[in-house]
Amino acid sequence: MKKLMLTVLAWLAMAAGAHADNQYKLLVLAMPGKYHYEYIPIARDSLEQLAKLHAFELVYTNKPEVFDGDLSQYAAVMFLNTPGEELSEPRRRKFEDYMRNGGNAMLVHRALIIPPNTWPWFEKLIGRRVGNHPMLQTGVADVVDKNFPATYALPSRWLWSDEWYVFDNPYNIAIHPVLNVDESTYDPTKIWPGQVSKGMGKDHPIAWYHTYEKGRVFITSLGHNGEMYRDPTYLNHLMGGIYWTATGKGVKP
Structure with a gap:
């Protein structure tokens, strides 16, 4: 009996050690907004599955108070x-300090839109400013950097339906695009009455990476x-961004 007990304790210790053996810790801030709220429970479930599959610790919250911590x-x-x-002004300063001390950031979709x-x-962290966007349409995203992890599982021409944001670059930030959208595959001018939209032409990035302060930044x-947060291809795109942002690894020379 004593031998059996020792075996069980040893197995429990090994199991606990394996459970704690996460590679890194990711904080996800997902707050409901006027136009974005239904994604939250779906995205949380999918990201939790990715965390289990890829052995990282996920902290998923809708409370900006998390920025008061470490x-x-x-x-x-x-x-x-x-x-x-x-984020409040003090929390903004906390995040700025985090990036200046080597922290890393990943921004997804609506996170890119902030009043000028x-x-x-x-x-500047984003690297571009969102002007407007046409109505959600089906289009084709082209992989322009097949050596970046967020594109590894994508076809070279990816049929996708989304809001194809239009950007400008008021701060002259250099970015490394990994996906462009082919404007010939949708109507860049299709927008709501009273608004005007036009395309960006051939150079229309929709996902990119760069460095800012002392950290890595990935944008999609x-x-x-x-x-979309149930779609395996999109989730592979997100996971590639998470992997590079958190570790700096995976870019093929």
Whole structure:
């Protein structure tokens, strides 16, 4: 009996050690907004599954108070459909300090839209400013950097339906595009009455990466509705971004 007990205790210790053996810790801030709320439970479930599959610790919250704590414990912070304007001034300063001390950031879809000049530092972190976007349409995304993890599981021409954001670059930030959208595959001018939209031409990035302060930043403008967070191809795109942002690894020379 004593031998059996020791065996059980040893197995429990091994199981506990395996459970604790996460590679890194990711903070995801996902707050409901006027146009984005139905994705939250779906995205949470999918990201939790990714965390289990890829052995990282996930902290998923809709409470910006998390920025009052120790951000240095996180390998990366993801703003999921949640723009930086949701943070108070002290929390903005905390996030700036996090990036200046080597923290890393990933922004998804609605997180890219922040009123101009409300937080210029955050706009520079994004690397582009969203102007407007046409109605959600089916189009084709082209892989322009097949050596970046967020494109590894994507076809070279990816049929996808989303809001194809239009960007400008008021701060002249250099970025590394990994996905462009082919504007010939949808109507860049199709927008709501009273608004005007036009395309960006051949050079229309929709996902990119760059460095900012002392950290890595990955941006994807894709991910408008909840069902997208059940799509395996889209989730592979997200996971590639998470992996690189948190570790800096995976880019093929």
